[in-house]
Amino acid sequence: MTYPYVLFDRDGTLIKFEHYLIDPSKVEIAEGVVKGLLLLKEQGFSFGMITNQSVVGRGIASSEEVIAVNNKVLSLLGEHNIEFQFVYFCPHTPEDLCDCRKPAPGLGKLAIEEHNLAPDLSYMIGDQPSDVGFGHAIGCESVLIRDEIAYGCDADHFAKSVLEAAEWILSEMKRS
Numbered sequence: 001m002t003y004p005y006v007l008f009d010r011d012g013t014l015i016k017f018e019h020y021l022i023d024p025s026k027v028e029i030a031e032g033v034v035k036g037l038l039l040l041k042e043q044g045f046s047f048g049m050i051t052n053q054s055v056v057g058r059g060i061a062s063s064e065e066v067i068a069v070n071n072k073v074l075s076l077l078g079e080h081n082i083e084f085q086f087v088y089f090c091p092h093t094p095e096d097l098c099d100c101r102k103p104a105p106g107l108g109k110l111a112i113e114e115h116n117l118a119p120d121l122s123y124m125i126g127d128q129p130s131d132v133g134f135g136h137a138i139g140c141e142s143v144l145i146r147d148e149i150a151y152g153c154d155a156d157h158f159a160k161s162v163l164e165a166a167e168w169i170l171s172e173m174k175r176s
Contacts, residue, residue, distance in 0.1 A: 005047065022066070123142065
């Protein structure tokens with residue numbers, strides 16, 4: 001049996017963007033995230049986080065430091081009874097040309113295999129065109145979080161927040 005998921009990028013999507021974030025004390029949940037996640041949870045979606053973390057490949061942070069930041073995000077969301085079924089991160093730089101750095105589909109394929117993610121019932125939400133490309137590469141509709149439309153990006157929807165993205169997803173479900 002497969003399940004509907006909403007996959008999220010971390011920086012600039014679930015949390016406020018901070019360049020090369022390695023200090024868990026600086027994690028701040030972005031506006032609208034909690035309310036959006038609760039709406040999606042009520043509709044039976046499970047959650048996964050897939051994030052590019054080149055700070056490891058660049059020697060700026062260790063995997064343990066990235067995991068500590070990820071755990072802080074999960075802890076803050078857990079205070080609202082929001083759970084993530086998995087968190088995957090790519091530690092490589094763009095120059096490494098790996099299969100796990102978004103938009104490459106490697107970590108998505110892993111989620112499909114390990115968590116029975118149903119791509120045709122699932123969505124990807126992120127703040128970069130690479131997030132949109134990743135979602136499409138694994139068969140999900142994708143939402144780009146931006147204050148303005150990113151021309152040249154083939155997102156299925158543009159939203160200003162995770163809450164707005166969640167509302168769009170729920171409206172799409174009603175049309176089906």
